[in-house]
Amino acid sequence: MAAGEPGEPGDQGGYGFRFLPQKTFASLSSQESTGRLRQWSMLGRIQAQAFGFDQVFRAYRKDDFVMAFFKDPNVIPNLKLLSDSGQWITLGTEVKKIEAVNVPCTQLSMSFFKRLYNEDIVRDNGHIVKCLDSFCDPFQISDELRKVLLLEDSEKYEIFSQPDREEFLFCLFKHLCLGGALCQYEDVINPYLETTKLIYKDLVSVRKHPQTKEIQITSFIFKVTAYDSVGMCYPSRKSHEQTFSYFIVDPIMRHIHVLYHCYGVGDMS
Known part of the structure; x- marks a missing residue:
């Protein structure tokens, strides 16, 4: 034993x-x-x-x-x-x-996030599509990415299923996108994706x-x-x-x- x-x-x-x-x-x-x-x-x-x-x-x-x-x-x-x-x-x-x-x-691949491009949340050049400002306390929502992450009643929320959203890779990505109290959001998605990948590879065996x-x-x-x-x-x-x-x-x-x-x-x- x-x-x-x-x-x-x-x-x-x-x-x-x-x-x-x-x-x-x-x-x-x-x-x-x-x-x-x-x-x-x-x-x-x-x-x-x-x-x-x-x-x-x-x-x-x-x-x-x-x-x-x-x-x-x-x-x-x-x-x-x-x-x-x-x-x-x-x-x-x-x-x-x-x-x-x-x-x-x-998840073993960052292709998990390809749907953000397919659904016009991120443009082909990596730029995140902007939207009219709204709030989901305490977060300001000024682009389509934060809408998908935070607003359950947004039209594209369901591109990530509930099991997708529970995945550690998704959790990490979301945490980095939302950031801290004085977060300066990115206009392009690559810094979020690259940092998510680096941390994921560093922590997961x-x-x-x-x-x-x-x-x-x-x-x-x-x-x-x-x-x-x-x-x-x-x-x-x-x-x-x-x-x-x-x-x-x-x-x-x-x-x-x-x-x-x-x-x-x-x-x-």
């Missing part, structure tokens, strides 16, 4: 974790990426961290896994989040409850199937919220569509990549 299977004595002790500070994420730290994140008001408010774990990952035990993560003495002093004043801090409270929502991750030789995604992804005795404490005390934490679990390498963002005014300098 492999380590960590139900019924083993060691299983009751749960998972052990370790912080991996040497792991860097070029998709968030390269000069080009930081320039874009600054423009989108996300710089200094988005971060990826890596942790390792020591037992076989069981997707059906994800809640136990995530709770063990928040309780681990190697996680508590290292897991970063933003305070209300915009300072990076660690979680100074005891987690009592967690929610870990499965996020599907099946793939392997070639030994028999079929097909590329397979091996990561499991969860959107994570944690609660203490007062209420929600992670990723923030305040709920917002653009405040999130995704746990991307690689069961083969036994790594977790934590992608975190807290909505607000990003670094402008």
